[in-house]
Each structure stands twice: as C-alpha cells, then as structure tokens.
Amino acid sequence: MRNGMTRRSVLRLAAGAGAGAALAACGDGGGDAGADISGDPVTLRFTWWGSDARHQRTRQVIDLFTKAHPSITVKGEFKEWNGYWDSLATTVAANDAPDIIQMDELYLSSYAQRGALLDLATAAKHLSTARFDANALDTGRVEGTLYALPTGLTAYAMVVNTDLLGRFKLAVPDDATWTWDDLKNLGAQVSRASGGSVHGVQSWGFDTGGLNVWARQAGASLYDAQGNVGMPPDVLASFWQYLLDLTTQGIAPKPSVTIEQGAGGLDQSGTATNTAAFGTWWNTQLPSLAEASGQELRLLRQPGESRAPSPGAYLKPSMFWSISARSAHPAEAALFVDFLANSTQAGDVLLTDRGVPANTAVRAAVLPKLSGADKAAADYLEAIQVGPAPRVTPNGASDIEAILKRHTEEVLFARRTPAQAAAGFIKELQAEIDAA
Amino acid sequence: MSALDARPRKRDNHARPRKRDNRAAVAFLLPWFGGLALITAGPVAASFVLGFTDYNLIQPPRFNGLTNVHRMLSDERLHHAFGVTVVYVVVSVPLQLAAALGLAMLLDRGLRGMAFYRSVFYLPSLLGGSVAIAVLWRQIFGAQGLLNQVLGVAGVPDRSWIADPDTALSTLIVLNVWTFGAPMVIFLAGLRQIPVMYYEAAAVDGASRWAQFRAITMPLLSPIIFFNLVLQVIHAFQAFTQAFVVSGGSGGPSDSTLFYTLYLYQRGFNNFDMGYASALAWLLLLIIATFTAVNFWAARHWVFYDD
Numbered sequence: 001m002r003n004g005m006t007r008r009s010v011l012r013l014a015a016g017a018g019a020g021a022a023l024a025a026c027g028d029g030g031g032d033a034g035a036d037i038s039g040d041p042v043t044l045r046f047t048w049w050g051s052d053a054r055h056q057r058t059r060q061v062i063d064l065f066t067k068a069h070p071s072i073t074v075k076g077e078f079k080e081w082n083g084y085w086d087s088l089a090t091t092v093a094a095n096d097a098p099d100i101i102q103m104d105e106l107y108l109s110s111y112a113q114r115g116a117l118l119d120l121a122t123a124a125k126h127l128s129t130a131r132f133d134a135n136a137l138d139t140g141r142v143e144g145t146l147y148a149l150p151t152g153l154t155a156y157a158m159v160v161n162t163d164l165l166g167r168f169k170l171a172v173p174d175d176a177t178w179t180w181d182d183l184k185n186l187g188a189q190v191s192r193a194s195g196g197s198v199h200g201v202q203s204w205g206f207d208t209g210g211l212n213v214w215a216r217q218a219g220a221s222l223y224d225a226q227g228n229v230g231m232p233p234d235v236l237a238s239f240w241q242y243l244l245d246l247t248t249q250g251i252a253p254k255p256s257v258t259i260e261q262g263a264g265g266l267d268q269s270g271t272a273t274n275t276a277a278f279g280t281w282w283n284t285q286l287p288s289l290a291e292a293s294g295q296e297l298r299l300l301r302q303p304g305e306s307r308a309p310s311p312g313a314y315l316k317p318s319m320f321w322s323i324s325a326r327s328a329h330p331a332e333a334a335l336f337v338d339f340l341a342n343s344t345q346a347g348d349v350l351l352t353d354r355g356v357p358a359n360t361a362v363r364a365a366v367l368p369k370l371s372g373a374d375k376a377a378a379d380y381l382e383a384i385q386v387g388p389a390p391r392v393t394p395n396g397a398s399d400i401e402a403i404l405k406r407h408t409e410e411v412l413f414a415r416r417t418p419a420q421a422a423a424g425f426i427k428e429l430q431a432e433i434d435a436a
Numbered sequence: 437m438s439a440l441d442a443r444p445r446k447r448d449n450h451a452r453p454r455k456r457d458n459r460a461a462v463a464f465l466l467p468w469f470g471g472l473a474l475i476t477a478g479p480v481a482a483s484f485v486l487g488f489t490d491y492n493l494i495q496p497p498r499f500n501g502l503t504n505v506h507r508m509l510s511d512e513r514l515h516h517a518f519g520v521t522v523v524y525v526v527v528s529v530p531l532q533l534a535a536a537l538g539l540a541m542l543l544d545r546g547l548r549g550m551a552f553y554r555s556v557f558y559l560p561s562l563l564g565g566s567v568a569i570a571v572l573w574r575q576i577f578g579a580q581g582l583l584n585q586v587l588g589v590a591g592v593p594d595r596s597w598i599a600d601p602d603t604a605l606s607t608l609i610v611l612n613v614w615t616f617g618a619p620m621v622i623f624l625a626g627l628r629q630i631p632v633m634y635y636e637a638a639a640v641d642g643a644s645r646w647a648q649f650r651a652i653t654m655p656l657l658s659p660i661i662f663f664n665l666v667l668q669v670i671h672a673f674q675a676f677t678q679a680f681v682v683s684g685g686s687g688g689p690s691d692s693t694l695f696y697t698l699y700l701y702q703r704g705f706n707n708f709d710m711g712y713a714s715a716l717a718w719l720l721l722l723i724i725a726t727f728t729a730v731n732f733w734a735a736r737h738w739v740f741y742d743d
Binding site for chain 1: 596597602684685688689691702705706707708
C-alpha cells in the first residue's frame with residue numbers, strides 16, 4: 001500500500017519550476033532621412049500620450065495627411081502619460097521604436113544623448129524649420145544638435161472651477177495679487193461648504209511644473225547651470241510643508257485618494273470630475289479638462305506671483321516631435337512631422353492642444369480661429385509675465401517625477417518630515433544624474 | 437475499496453510500456469523545449485553577461501567588473517524591495533495553501549456537482565496573474581470601489597485601500613491567496629491517493645476528525661504540501677503583474693508594493709540601467725534558490741515519504 005508521491009517524483013517536479021528573466025538585445029541603425037519619398041506603400045508608427053480629446057484631434061490630422069499622401073499609412077499608438085514612458089523605453093530597447101515619437105523635455109536629453117533620436121538637420125530636405133524662431137528651436141537642441149521640434153509653448157496655471165465657487169457663493173480670486181495663503185483660505189471654505197463631496201484644492205507635488213514654480217518664486221532653481229540639483233533643501237521642505245498643510249487641514253482630499261487620482265490621469269482628476277475647485281495644470285490642458293468636466297473652468301496665475309522677487313511662471317515647450325534614429329523610413333517620417341509642425345491644415349485641428357503653436361505662421365493662422373477653452377488657453381499665455389526658462393532636464397534625471405512622487409507620498413502619509421524628504425530627494429536625484 | 441484493489445494490478449504491468457510512454461512525453465515536450473532554448477535560454481545567458489556591464493539599453497554595454505555587485509550592497513531601495521517581497525511571500529503563501537487545502541478537503545467529500553465547483557474554484561488561478569484582474573482589484577479596493585461601498589453602509593470614511601501604504605500590500609496578498617485553485621487541484625489529487633481504509637480504521641478506534649486529520653491526512657499529504665509550498669514560494673517571489681498594474685508601475689504608494697521584480701524593472705526600463713537590472717535578476721535567482729534549498733532542508737523534518 002503506497003502513497004502516490006515518492007521523494008524522487010517531488011524532486012523531479014520541483015526541479016521543473018525555475019526563474020527566468022527576459023532581456024532585449026539591440027540592433028543596427030535605420031534608413032536615410034535625405035532620401036526621396038518612396039512611391040511604394042510605407043507604414044509609419046506614431047506614438048503620443050494624452051487625453052481622449054487629444055487622441056481624437058490627432059487622428060483627424062493623421063487622416064488629413066494620409067489623404068494627401070495615399071502611399072503612406074500612419075499607425076497611431078497612443079497612451080496615457082504614466083504608461084507612455086515605460087512602453088517607449090521597452091520598444092526603443094527592443095529596436096522596435098515607433099518612427100515618430102512625441103517627446104517631453106524631461107526625457108529629451110536621456111534619449112538624445114544615447115543616440116535614440118534622429119538629428120533633424122539630416123532630414124532638412126523634407127522637414128522645414130524656417131517658421132520657428134531661434135529661441136523656440138533651441139529648446140529642442142541637446143549639445144548643439146537639433147533632435148526635437150517643439151510643438152508649442154505652455155505655462156503652469158491654476159485651474160479654477162467657477163461653477164463650483166458659484167455654487168458655494170464664493171468669489172473668484174484676483175489672480176494678479178493672490179497669495180498662497182489666499183488659496184488655502186478659499187480652498188478651506190470650499191471643503192467646509194461642500195461637506196466633503198468637493199475639496200478646495202487638488203493636491204499636487206507629482207509633476208516638475210509645480211516644483212519649478214515654487215523654486216523660482218523663492219529665487220532658486222531646480223537645476224543649476226551645470227545640470228546638478230540646485231534646489232535649496234529649505235525651499236523644497238517649504239513646498240512639501242504647504243502640501244502637507246492642505247491635506248491635514250482637509251483642503252485637499254485624503255492622501256490615498258489624492259494618490260489614486262494622480263495615477264488615473266487627466267480624465268480622472270479632481271478637476272475633470274468636478275470634485276476639486278482648484279487644481280494646478282499646464283494651461284494647454286484646459287481644453288481637455290473643460291471637455292471632461294463640462295463645467296466652467298478658468299485659468300488663473302499661480303498664487304504668490306505678485307510677491308515673488310522674480311516670476312515663478314515660465315514658458316515650457318509643451319512637447320516635441322522627434323524621429324527615431326533607427327526608423328526605416330526617416331524621410332517619410334520627416335514629411336509627416338513637417339505636416340504636423342508646419343501645415344495650417346493640421347494647426348486648425350490641433351489648435352492649442354499641444355501648446356500654443358511654436359511655428360509662428362501656424363500660430364498667426366490659428367489664433368484668430370480659437371474659441372472657448374482653446375482661446376482661453378492662448379490668452380493666458382499672452383497675459384502672464386514670465387521669467388527665463390529653466391535649464392533642460394539633465395541626462396539621468398528623467399525619472400525625477402517618480403522620485404518626486406515617492407517623496408510626496410512619504411510626506412503626505414507622514415512617514416517623513418518635509419525636511420527629511422527634501423534631503424532624501426536631493427541626494428537621490430543627484431545620484432541618478434551622477435550615474436548617467 | 438475497489439479503487440485500492442485495482443492499484444497493485446496496475447503497477448504490475450507498468451514496466452514494459454514505460455519506454456514508449458517516455459518517447460511520447462518527449463515528443464509532446466519538444467515544442468516547449470524549443471521555445472525555452474530559443475526564447476528564454478538566450479536572453480538568460482545574455483543577462484548573465486550584462487550583469488557585469490553598464491548598459492543603458494541604447495548604447496553598447498561596457499564591462500564594469502563587479503561594480504553592480506557593490507551597488508547592491510548599499511542600495512537602500514533594493515533592500516526595501518527585498519523586505520516587501522519576503523513579507524509578501526511569507527504571509528501570502530501559507531494563507532493560500534491553507535485555503536487550498538481547506539477547500540480541497542471540502543470538495544473531497546464528494547459533493548454533488550463537484551466537477552463544477554472544482555472548475556469554479558480553479559478559475560481565479562487562471563486569471564489571477566492577468567492584467568484584467570489587477571485592474572479589477574483597483575476597482576474593488578479604490579476610493580470609489582466596491583469594498584468602500586460595502587463598508588460605507590457601516591460608515592467607514594472614504595479612503596483608497598490600494599493607494600494607502602498601510603493597506604496596499606495587504607490587497608495584493610489577498611489577491612494571491614484568492615488564486616488558490618492550482619494548489620487546490622493538486623491537493624485534491626493527493627487526497628484521492630490516501631486509502632479510505634485508514635480513516636475507517638481510525639473511526640473504528642474512535643479518533644475525532646481533527647485527530648484523523650493530524651495523524652492520517654497531514655503525514656500522507658505532506659509530500660504534496662511540500663511540493664505546493666516549493667512551487668508557490670518560487671511563484672510568489674516572481675510576482676510582478678499585480679503590483680505593476682495596481683501601483684501604476686511605481687511600486688507605490690511610498691514603495692509599499694515595491695516587489696523585487698518591480699524594482700528590477702524600474703532600474704532596467706525607467707532608469708535605463710539594464711546592466712544593474714540584469715545583475716538584480718541573477719541575484720533574485722540566487723535568493724529563490726536559497727529559499728528553495730532551505731525548504732528542502734526543512735522538509736527532512738516534516739515531510740513523510742512511505743517509499
């Protein structure tokens with residue numbers, strides 16, 4: 001009488017279970033960007049991040065382009081910001097990068113200095129940069145080489161839901177003079193008046209825009225000219241102290257709710273779901289927010305600007321067009337980018353969704369046609385007073401938002417004091433820059 | 437009793453067809469071995485070499501000797517990730533096995549429609565590692581989720597269980613426990629192997645159910661328990677998808693769900709640090725091998741083989 005299992009059979013079965021890790025190998029370079037446009041059918045892959053409203057506009061532009069160039073097919077691959085960079089790194093590593101890549105200032109150095117992006121000067125035959133002014137073009141250069149074409153300009157703003165303020169009988173603040181304390185007070189009144197269904201302020205501390213503004217209002221900067229971390233620890237600690245106050249005083253939602261919303265993207269944010277009266281955003285996100293919210297949203301200047309020694313606000317290239325260095329069809333990709341960046345036909349559809357157009361001709365053509373949220377976004381950019389733009393994010397620091405988010409979480413959940421988090425953040429970010 | 441009587445006869449005519457059986461088995465396994473050699477073995481070998489390099493995914497790797505090993509020693513996030521993973525393994529695996537064994541014993545009593553129940557309980561095992569379930573988990577444990585709506589009746593305030601560092605890991609442990617189906621099916625097969633006459637004899641002697649469980653079921657089932665334990669420990673160390681989806685790839689909030697594999701992934705793909713990530717993959721292999729070896733060593737003291 002025997003049991004079914006013997007010592008040997010167990011060993012044999014267990015030996016079958018092992019650990020494995022998959023890695024990708026890299027391959028060789030791409031085609032010639034100066035070649036003539038092929039008459040044969042060509043398929044281009046184009047990737048971008050964004051909200052639903054952006055996906056719709058972008059697909060319209062793709063249709064316009066392929067109608068004019070029937071031999072070229074453009075396949076769109078669009079994602080939400082959080083997943084976009086994981087997926088881009090994976091496809092680039094697997095030598096399977098999309099041909100046209102929507103790029104951000106955070107990652108430009110990291111990809112360019114590692115040779116993943118095409119030098120756009122080599123594609124000059126198909127891609128004109130004549131309508132961009134030199135300052136705007138420079139934002140796409142890394143060590144002198146143009147790797148990316150700015151789509152447009154954007155600036156950090158405070159989005160206020162005036163319908164919500166009206167419902168609680170509160171006046172819209174005067175953004176020419178308002179302070180950070182005013183934001184706290186107003187936010188507290190909203191939270192109190194709503195009885196918990198709406199919060200005054202949607203907490204931030206997950207993107208570099210808010211951090212840059214805070215540093216610049218204190219006369220400091222996130223990075224110094226050499227590309228090292230230049231943020232003074234006490235300024236950073238005061239940033240987190242402010243966010244902590246918002247949470248502990250009930251002005252912002254509970255930390256776990258804040259963090260869950262932050263992970264959900266624009267469409268699930270407090271502003272888009274009308275559960276927060278104030279929220280920090282880039283001005284050009286207003287059209288997407290307005291569409292998601294359905295209520296009356298307005299852009300306000302950041303609090304504290306009137307008292308700051310120099311403006312916290314600055315113009316950021318909202319994003320860039322770049323082409324993979326390993327694209328098999330760089331000439332066709334350049335032609336498509338030329339259409340995106342230089343054609344008023346595309347500009348008429350995209351409007352200000354990717355920033356107020358950096359191309360001066362497109363901007364002149366588009367501005368009079370704007371209405372509603374698009375017009376408000378463009379007007380905001382004209383109205384604000386800005387200082388010189390901060391230094392481009394150094395190579396190695398592209399992961400700053402993940403580091404920032406983690407330290408913000410530590411502060412909001414009271415696992416570290418703002419001062420401890422500031423010291424930890426600076427040390428970790430500098431280590432990443434040193435290692436790159 | 438009839439099943440028992442049949443067994444010795446089966447064993448007798450077992451010897452001759454074995455060779456042919458093996459040939460068939462090899463033929464069936466061949467596609468799998470082919471895949472292993474082509475898709476897995478190459479990258480695994482490559483990762484060993486890459487472990488001694490500085491490799492940013494885009495430019496060619498550069499050898500840097502033991503630098504990656506030195507980095508591991510002072511890498512606080514790595515140590516934290518190891519701790520999170522060990523908690524996950526040590527808590528979720530025993531709970532999962534207990535659930536699996538408990539249900540297997542219930543089902544073994546021969547319920548009507550048992551095939552149906554067996555399938556239903558096995559289902560989570562098939563789904564548990566999938567993105568869809570991880571997304572569902574976010575829905576259940578989110579601020580607007582099912583759990584809060586149920587608790588809301590009792591007046592528990594709004595909070596997100598997956599976005600709170602005190603509870604996020606627990607939700608993932610619950611998810612792993614829920615996928616008890618695979619070990620359950622193996623337990624069920626093992627229980628079927630235990631001769632009914634042992635229980636009958638014990639019952640005649642007046643042994644309680646608990647005494648029967650301790651004196652008959654546990655020892656005779658111990659090789660199966662051991663097998664499941666080894667398998668699930670290895671499996672749990674490699675958990676990735678659930679944490680990745682639930683935390684949006686960050687291992688957050690504040691690194692509370694930073695599994696080892698997730699940290700490895702972050703280094704490799706978010707920080708363009710694939711040389712170090714490769715070294716981490718091999719360290720994980722060593723860690724799993726160590727835990728498995730300890731398991732085998734400990735097995736000598738509690739696993740009962742009657743061969």
